[in-house]
Amino acid sequence: MPVESKTVEAAFDDPRRELSGEKVQRIVDAMRHCVAERGIAGATFEHVSREAGVSRGLLHYYFGTKERLLIEVLRNDAETRIAMLDEPLAAAKTVNDVIAVLVSGAEEVLREDPGFYVILYELFTAGRQNPDIQAELAELYHRSRQHVAGVLRQKEVEGVLSLRFDAESVVTYMFAAADGGALQRLTDPERDYSATVATGTEVARFLLTSG
DSSP: OOHHHHHHHHHHTTTTTTTOOOHHHHHHHHHHHHHHHHHHHHHHHHHHHHHTTHHHHHHHHHHHHHHHHHHHHHHHHHHHHHHHHHHHHHOOSSSHHHHHHHHHHHHHHEEEEHHHHHHHEEEHHTTTTHHHHHHHEEEEEEEHHHHHHHHHHHHHHHSOOOOOHHHHHHHHHHHHHHHHHHHHHSTTTOOHHHHHHHHHHHHHHHHHOOO
């Protein structure tokens, strides 16, 4: 079966090829569930394949490595959560509305899906040794920044806000604050962070109102 073998090798060599279909989504969902239940180390291809109801060979065919599957989970979650901001941001009439949407979105991730950050930090660590993973993670951040920055530019055109700096720099800072804050909150979940959230809200107001 040399032709089939060559096809599989090509799949491994092209980590950016389009992944779609019901089986791929089942695999991604299964990996997310396994990470939530077992942690990164315990979420093996064996467990994921059993959860998804597919063969381990299919996981290797689509993703090649566990890290690439984790990247797909992170990409899927990030795109879903950013897309969920689009409608409420489009409806925002004041800068306070915009800030409320951004803050509530970040709080929801921490409350409902802290595994998102667990996977993010795991991939960052893996990317220190693997340039391909680092590049994939960088591309994911790039696309997310561009999307949210585009929304903020549109709200500025509508007169809802007035950016103090260029949109992508503002979004970069906001993402950095959210990621760093999440790390501290997951590390020390018993601490009261309400004053920290209030501080971040005022910083966001400063960045979104130049007048």
